[in-house]
């Protein structure tokens with residue numbers, strides 16, 4: 062997690078009023094004539110500055126999310142037995158993604174929840190999923206960006222999931238909400254312990270907003286574990302999921318072990334994230350697999 066506002070990405074501001082105010086003259090007609098080019102420039106500038114200027118050069122909005130090159134589905138180990146689950150839709154989740162997460166058909170989700178096929182879901186919407194036989198996390202991998210680092214964070218909160226962090230980051234002014242690429246849940250707020258959630262940024266393969274230092278928002282995949290590891294330690298299932306996620310990403314993107322690091326290890330990042338109690342030995346081990 063970013064602890065300093067300077068690490069976040071603030072929205073661009075338009076500031077042209079000082080320029081117009083600098084014109085001074087006594088004759089109203091002369092004032093108008095002198096103001097005309099200034100106002101014209103100001104309007105042009107204003108039009109430019111108020112257009113959606115991307116905060117990062119690499120940011121490009123596409124018509125739709127890119128298609129993943131590979132989809133990996135993995136069961137969360139501790140869940141066994143059929144039951145009904147009330148799933149809170151995370152940011153960017155679709156009916157087909159949720160169906161994969163619980164091993165049920167998209168049709169059964171639509172039928173149970175009165176949805177049309179491929180209907181867009183809202184973040185925070187509750188879906189009833191019946192006959193769940195396993196809880197899984199789903200990883201989409203893309204060939205479209207050459208990610209070269211993996212940066213680990215904690216959320217510095219006791220509880221949370223992708224939805225609550227999305228709102229928290231929007232409130233802090235982070236560009237486009239949830240700043241990480243992946244969130245690993247800790248079993249709070251109804252999410253399974255160790256469940257990996259993909260963020261909308263990852264699904265669109267956009268730049269991150271998790272580590273400004275050393276251009277890691279452009280180069281590094283941001284993974285956040287829910288929890289405050291200045292006071293607690295990650296859960297066993299979170300660490301298992303983290304090791305697995307690092308393994309998958311590192312081999313898929315050919316990321317060397319030395320490029321897997323905690324936020325505080327990034328040159329220029331002045332933070333103790335992912336927390337004083339985060340097991341760095343475990344991270345070094347996970348990065349070697």
Ligand SMILES: [Zn+2]
Pocket residue numbers: 062063064213214215271324332334335
């Ligand atoms: Zn951090």
